[in-house]
Amino acid sequence: MNAYQIIYILLIQLILGYVLSEQxxxxxxxxxxxxxxxxxxxxxxxxxxxxxxxxAGIMVNRTGxxxxxxxxxxxxxxxxxxxxxxxxxxxxxxxxxxxxxxxxVVPSSTA
Numbered sequence: 001m002n003a004y005q006i007i008y009i010l011l012i013q014l015i016l017g018y019v020l021s022e023q024x025x026x027x028x029x030x031x032x033x034x035x036x037x038x039x040x041x042x043x044x045x046x047x048x049x050x051x052x053x054x055x056a057g058i059m060v061n062r063t064g065x066x067x068x069x070x071x072x073x074x075x076x077x078x079x080x081x082x083x084x085x086x087x088x089x090x091x092x093x094x095x096x097x098x099x100x101x102x103x104x105v106v107p108s109s110t111a
């Protein structure tokens with residue numbers, strides 16, 4: 001969800017005085033959790049592909065193709081750094097969403 005969509009939803013809620021029901025909040029949080037888990041896995045796969053690309057670049061360098069080594073190494077480094085960033089970012093999003101879900105569930109279960 002990008003910033004424009006969030007602003008749009010907030011404006012509609014403000015105009016209509018719309019408050020999400022507990023079930024809608026739970027469904028929204030569960031969807032955020034699914035998306036964060038998926039993106040976290042994609043980050044891990046990107047890190048693995050980065051390591052494989054760097055390894056392939058080193059093997060290409062052994063054959064004497066220095067341009068191939070530079071290209072594969074740069075691609076591998078980019079994939080690894082992006083994967084690390086995505087994995088950490090979505091791990092935090094997953095943890096925060098789980099805390100929000102628990103705070104939503106706990107008060108309603110005690111009532």
